[in-house]
Amino acid sequence: MSPVNLIEKYIQNNHFGKLIGMDFKIISDGVVDYSITITKDHLATPHAAHGGVIAALVDGALGVAGLSAVYKENKVVSTVEYKLNFLSPAFPGDQLLAKAKVEQQGKRLLIISCDVICINRENKMIAKALGTFNAYDAAKAGY
Numbered sequence: 001m002s003p004v005n006l007i008e009k010y011i012q013n014n015h016f017g018k019l020i021g022m023d024f025k026i027i028s029d030g031v032v033d034y035s036i037t038i039t040k041d042h043l044a045t046p047h048a049a050h051g052g053v054i055a056a057l058v059d060g061a062l063g064v065a066g067l068s069a070v071y072k073e074n075k076v077v078s079t080v081e082y083k084l085n086f087l088s089p090a091f092p093g094d095q096l097l098a099k100a101k102v103e104q105q106g107k108r109l110l111i112i113s114c115d116v117i118c119i120n121r122e123n124k125m126i127a128k129a130l131g132t133f134n135a136y137d138a139a140k141a142g143y
Helices: 003-013 015-020 051-073
Strands: 023-028 031-037 075-086 095-105 109-118 124-137
Touching: 003 051, 015 051, 023 051, 031 051, 051 075, 051 095, 051 109, 051 124
Parallel strands: none
Antiparallel strands: 023 031, 031 095, 075 124, 095 109, 109 124
């Protein structure tokens, strides 16, 4: 399978991301912007988004940053762990942008950082994360 197809296949198979309204743009290998607009369907309280929505956005951003760094080697990535700090709530109408970047890449493990900002609230920082991802042959993931 060609390297471009791995990213196309990810887009086709990411049903969860589509369900909650996430979208991404690969800026360069290992650098990704992932976005979502908070709707009433994302709320956990009458006014604030559920933390799981932010966590899903972060996991997607970290993962695609990792994928964009290894897909040319016919590899995909899986989450080993990540630490997420919630800094501010997200509200309906907030346009969140998760900016993820591969900080360190070894043969199998990648360390990836992510900042989540609210672009319609003067780039207010919503969350910060740091994750570890495992790179492995795409065939093992069914690609």
